[in-house]
Amino acid sequence: xxxxxxxxxxxxxxxxxxxxxxxxxxxxxxxxxxxxxxxxxxxxxxxxxxxxxxxxxxxxxxxxxxxxxxxxxxxxxxxxxxxxxxxxxxxxxxxxxxxxxxxxxxxxxxxxxxxxxxxxxxxxxxxxxxxxxxxxxxxxxxxxxxxxxxxxxxxxxxxxxxxxxxxxxxxxxxxxxxxxxxxxxxxxxxxxxxxxxxxxxxxxxxxxxxxxxxxxxxxxxxxxxxxxxxxxxxxxxxxxxxxxxxxxxxxxxxxxxxxxxxxxxxxxxxxxxxxxxxxxxxxxxxxxxxxxxxxxxxxxxxxxxxxxxxxxxxxxxxxxxxxxxxxxxxxxxxxxxxxxxxxxxxxxxxxxxxxxxxxxxxxxxxxxxxxxxxxxxxx
Amino acid sequence: xxxxxxxxxxxxxxxxxxxxxxxxxxxxxxxxxxxxxxxxxxxxxxxxxxxxxxxxxxxxxxxxxxxxxxxxxxxxxxxxxxxxxxxxxxxxxxxxxxxxxxxxxxxxxxxxxxxxxxxxxxxxxxxxxxxxxxxxxxxxxxxxxxxxxxxxxxxxxxxxxxxxxxxxxxxxxxxxxxxxxxxxxxxxxxxxxxxxxxxxxxxxxxxxxxxxxxxxxxxxxxxxxxxxxxxxxxxxxxxxxxxxxxxxxxxxxxxxxxxxxxxxxxxxxxxxxxxxxxxxxxxxxxxxxxxxxxxxxxxxxxxxxxxxxxxxx
Amino acid sequence: xxxxxxxxxxxxxxxxxxxxxxxxxxxxxxxxxxxxxxxxxxxxxxxxxxxxxxxxxxxxxxxxxxxxxxxxxxxxxxxxxxxxxxxxxxxxxxxxxxxxxxxxxxxxxxxxxxxxxxxxxxxxxxxxxxxxxxxxxxxxxxxxxxxxxxxxxxxxxxxxxxxxxxxxxxxxxxxxxxxxxxxxxxxxxxxxxxxxxxxxxxxxxxxxxxxxxxxxxxxxxxxxxxxxxxxxxxxxxxxxxxxxxxxxxxxxxxxxxxxxxxxxxxxxxxxxxxxxxxxxxxxxxxxxxxxxxxx
Numbered sequence: 001x002x003x004x005x006x007x008x009x010x011x012x013x014x015x016x017x018x019x020x021x022x023x024x025x026x027x028x029x030x031x032x033x034x035x036x037x038x039x040x041x042x043x044x045x046x047x048x049x050x051x052x053x054x055x056x057x058x059x060x061x062x063x064x065x066x067x068x069x070x071x072x073x074x075x076x077x078x079x080x081x082x083x084x085x086x087x088x089x090x091x092x093x094x095x096x097x098x099x100x101x102x103x104x105x106x107x108x109x110x111x112x113x114x115x116x117x118x119x120x121x122x123x124x125x126x127x128x129x130x131x132x133x134x135x136x137x138x139x140x141x142x143x144x145x146x147x148x149x150x151x152x153x154x155x156x157x158x159x160x161x162x163x164x165x166x167x168x169x170x171x172x173x174x175x176x177x178x179x180x181x182x183x184x185x186x187x188x189x190x191x192x193x194x195x196x197x198x199x200x201x202x203x204x205x206x207x208x209x210x211x212x213x214x215x216x217x218x219x220x221x222x223x224x225x226x227x228x229x230x231x232x233x234x235x236x237x238x239x240x241x242x243x244x245x246x247x248x249x250x251x252x253x254x255x256x257x258x259x260x261x262x263x264x265x266x267x268x269x270x271x272x273x274x275x276x277x278x279x280x281x282x283x284x285x286x287x288x289x290x291x292x293x294x295x296x297x298x299x300x301x302x303x304x305x306x307x308x309x310x311x312x313x314x315x316x317x318x319x320x321x322x323x324x325x326x327x328x329x330x331x332x333x334x335x336x337x338x339x340x341x342x343x344x345x346x347x348x349x350x351x352x353x354x355x356x357x358x359x360x361x362x363x364x365x366x367x368x369x370x371x372x373x374x375x376x377x378x379x
Numbered sequence: 380x381x382x383x384x385x386x387x388x389x390x391x392x393x394x395x396x397x398x399x400x401x402x403x404x405x406x407x408x409x410x411x412x413x414x415x416x417x418x419x420x421x422x423x424x425x426x427x428x429x430x431x432x433x434x435x436x437x438x439x440x441x442x443x444x445x446x447x448x449x450x451x452x453x454x455x456x457x458x459x460x461x462x463x464x465x466x467x468x469x470x471x472x473x474x475x476x477x478x479x480x481x482x483x484x485x486x487x488x489x490x491x492x493x494x495x496x497x498x499x500x501x502x503x504x505x506x507x508x509x510x511x512x513x514x515x516x517x518x519x520x521x522x523x524x525x526x527x528x529x530x531x532x533x534x535x536x537x538x539x540x541x542x543x544x545x546x547x548x549x550x551x552x553x554x555x556x557x558x559x560x561x562x563x564x565x566x567x568x569x570x571x572x573x574x575x576x577x578x579x580x581x582x583x584x585x586x587x588x589x590x591x592x593x594x595x596x597x598x599x600x601x602x603x604x605x606x607x608x609x610x611x612x613x614x615x616x617x618x619x620x621x622x623x624x625x626x627x628x629x630x631x632x633x634x635x636x637x638x639x640x641x642x643x644x645x646x647x648x649x650x651x652x653x654x655x656x657x658x659x660x661x662x663x664x665x666x667x668x669x670x671x672x673x674x675x676x677x678x679x680x681x682x683x684x685x686x687x688x689x690x691x692x
Numbered sequence: 693x694x695x696x697x698x699x700x701x702x703x704x705x706x707x708x709x710x711x712x713x714x715x716x717x718x719x720x721x722x723x724x725x726x727x728x729x730x731x732x733x734x735x736x737x738x739x740x741x742x743x744x745x746x747x748x749x750x751x752x753x754x755x756x757x758x759x760x761x762x763x764x765x766x767x768x769x770x771x772x773x774x775x776x777x778x779x780x781x782x783x784x785x786x787x788x789x790x791x792x793x794x795x796x797x798x799x800x801x802x803x804x805x806x807x808x809x810x811x812x813x814x815x816x817x818x819x820x821x822x823x824x825x826x827x828x829x830x831x832x833x834x835x836x837x838x839x840x841x842x843x844x845x846x847x848x849x850x851x852x853x854x855x856x857x858x859x860x861x862x863x864x865x866x867x868x869x870x871x872x873x874x875x876x877x878x879x880x881x882x883x884x885x886x887x888x889x890x891x892x893x894x895x896x897x898x899x900x901x902x903x904x905x906x907x908x909x910x911x912x913x914x915x916x917x918x919x920x921x922x923x924x925x926x927x928x929x930x931x932x933x934x935x936x937x938x939x940x941x942x943x944x945x946x947x948x949x950x951x952x953x954x955x956x957x958x959x960x961x962x963x964x965x966x967x968x969x970x971x972x973x974x975x976x977x978x979x980x981x982x983x984x985x986x987x
Binding site: 040041042043045046049176201202203204206207208209210211212213215216219231232233240241242257258260261263264265 | 694696697700701703704705707708711804807811812813814815816823825831832833834837903906907908912913916948951952955956957960
Binding site for chain 3: 428434481482484485488489491492493495496497499500503504507617618621624625628629632657658660661663664665667668671672673675676677
């Protein structure tokens with residue numbers, strides 16, 4: 001008699017716990033609102049588009065697995081049109097209007113500068129998709145970067161140029177936006193690596209033909225040529241004026257659409273970046289496979305940055321609780337030495353990313369295909 | 380309309396204006412602040428076009444100078460905001476006078492191209508002289524306008540700073556239109572030879588108007604800097620000049636209130652349309668086209684025509 | 693600065709210059725026929741380029757057919773724009789500035805539509821002569837660029853012939869110079885205006901497929917092309933399409949030479965300053981006849 005009773009009780013207990021388990025898997029309660037301000041139109045659309053992909057994919061994945069503390073994430077994405085004033089307006093709308101608990105983005109440094117003034121005054125955690133901007137950002141306590149500062153990008157390029165290619169003379173062809181940012185940092189660091197900058201030629205974003213500038217670079221007879229721009233045009237023109245030297249570039253220039261635009265000139269170009277989806281590192285494989293399954297294409301850095309940012313935030317919300325308030329969530333982010341697809345993060349570091357040189361993966365374009373180089377930067 | 384009715388209408392309008400920001404959401408008030416800033420800058424472009432027939436694509440330069448002066452004097456030098464604002468206006472007007480003198484001898488499309496050239500030169504210099512302007516990174520941490528400790532740091536407070544200034548300037552615009560100078564300007568625009576014969580120094584008048592336009596652009600830029608507290612080159616490119624021209628023509632360049640109406644259109648409408656998702660940019664452009672075709676004299680012109688038609692009955 | 697660098701800058705300047713000139717050619721043609729400044733001329737190029745890109749990439753059409761279709765699309769766009777948008781504005785009494793604003797609005801609309809329908813990716817077009825380059829001394833120019841120059845000159849000559857010798861061209865000119873007079877001689881003035889826009893669209897579409905292989909075709913490419921084309925057209929004296937080519941080449945060479953003689957950062961500043969000086973010194977443009985002061 002007792003045995004049957006115990007068995008029935010046990011069965012009921014099992015049933016009840018299954019029910020609870022299932023209920024926990026299906027997030028049924030009020031969603032956690034997160035805001036995202038990205039550049040979906042304008043010149044920054046090449047960054048914002050992939051970032052949105054990564055964020056939405058991460059949101060889907062996290063919600064599939066039960067959300068955060070049983071509540072689904074709801075990410076509200078706004079477009080800043082690549083303009084800092086609009087970014088600030090949209091951020092304020094999300095914060096005060098939609099009452100989001102945290103902010104992802106923006107995609108551009110100038111927009112980050114504008115939005116950070118808002119989030120900082122409210123202690124709202126913000127995970128932006130850019131590197132460190134003007135010096136004032138280091139005083140902000142709740143701003144975190146998903147990508148390294150341009151100084152580190154410059155350093156990563158110089159590591160390969162000096163140690164990988166053993167070059168002494170560098171010529172640079174760059175655009176007036178992104179390229180100028182990276183170049184300024186290269187100019188601060190090149191002496192440290194014993195590399196001399198023999199030419200630095202600039203062109204406007206969206207230029208039709210930069211052969212003159214490329215020819216000037218060639219005339220200076222460098223060992224290596226750096227091409228830094230958000231367009232395939234300078235890469236083509238450089239090869240067309242018969243620059244035969246190896247080309248080294250930065251993460252912002254590496255995307256599948258640029259490679260397509262380079263046509264037959266997508267060869268012997270090395271990028272100091274973070275992810276080579278054709279040959280991913282073990283910790284990147286899950287993301288690459290999921291991305292490919294869901295979207296049919298391969299991801300690149302900015303897709304991964306969006307993915308990482310969402311996961312970092314989700315983890316912090318899980319730990320601190322979604323209603324814990326900005327400071328607590330920010331503290332949870334800071335405490336988390338997150339191993340992302342992009343890099344090993346340490347948000348407590350001074351540059352608010354903590355990315356080190358060893359997070360860089362060097363890729364080389366060989367006949368239009370990305371291959372992963374064994375070269376590792378740093379000690 | 381009798382003086383009493385006049386006073387009542389104006390009183391109601393004032394009450395509406397004053398109550399609006401309290402009723403609207405914070406985001407809408409933020410947009411209204413931007414509308415105010417664009418009204419001031421757009422006014423400079425509007426009267427230059429309406430009264431002098433000059434298409435100016437250089438307003439973004441003066442807007443930028445006003446903003447960067449505010450940033451530099453307050454952030455680098457730690458001086459109070461009026462200093463930065465005044466410096467910006469002085470610099471803008473000097474440059475406008477200096478550059479305006481030779482180029483305002485041109486007319487028609489040549490002059491438009493010359494102002495476009497100025498706009499491009501300004502854009503490049505803002506980028507190149509990054510020691511002063513911070514280049515693409517920009518300058519952050521611009522302090523708020525805070526006379527006697529009262530900081531204009533929220534959209535609500537700034538609304539009550541920028542719109543009184545804008546309305547005051549629009550009132551002065553009204554005076555300009557109806558003054559002797561206004562008549563001289565329109566004479567110069569419509570029939571330069573006749574105006575010259577009547578002893579109007581056309582060239583000098585043009586330069587003066589250009590300088591005035593630059594002063595307005597500079598003032599708007601300085602206020603902009605103190606509102607957003609962050610400035611970078613992306614805000615001062617040619618497309619900004621195009622926006623100012625757009626709102627000036629949309630609002631109606633021959634009317635007093637035109638710039639305000641145009642400014643409201645280009646700030647409020649895109650926000651309202653953004654709920655449509657990715658297609659919102661196209662819908663805005665379509666709305667713009669419809670507005671131009673249906674109201675060739677701009678919003679202000681349409682309202683004025685309607686008013687006159689009513690009065691005629 | 694070596695001879696080869698100078699030579700390279702000249703070749704590069706010519707390439708860019710003819711691109712600007714081709715866009716300016718369309719602008720000048722439209723202005724000549726309708727007195728309207730078309731602020732979306734660069735977007736005709738966008739339409740042509742993107743049509744060609746889609747036909748080649750997604751439907752696999754042969755190059756010649758895709759290019760012909762792309763140019764036609766430009767022409768159709770121009771024709772539709774005049775019929776559906778400009779005519780209503782004209783009926784309601786639009787001022788010069790409202791026409792400018794209208795074409796500006798269309799420029800935004802085209803750009804936004806391409807972004808929405810096709811996406812933010814850039815597309816590359818195959819060049820005439822593939823990726824081949826012509827080597828002159830130590831400098832090089834793309835074979836496609838040589839084709840571009842040749843086709844631009846041919847288009848310019850063709851337009852000149854068209855306006856001077858053919859009945860249709862003369863009718864279009866007459867309609868532009870004196871609408872009432874032309875009406876009395878039986879010329880269908882509204883049709884002439886529509887055809888002018890269609891012609892401008894054709895030239896714009898042509899510019900698109902010629903520029904496409906040099907840059908890449910993407911939704912935001914229109915504005916910069918329009919600005920440069922505008923400068924080229926004005927410089928050449930607006931009413932003279934031949935002047936637009938001359939103006940464009942001048943601008944392109946100015947930019948290139950500024951790069952090699954001064955610095956690449958300041959090239960636009962130098963080019964723009966010289967542009968202003970040229971306008972002050974040559975009030976009728978480089979080649980223009982005096983039609984109206986300042987163009």
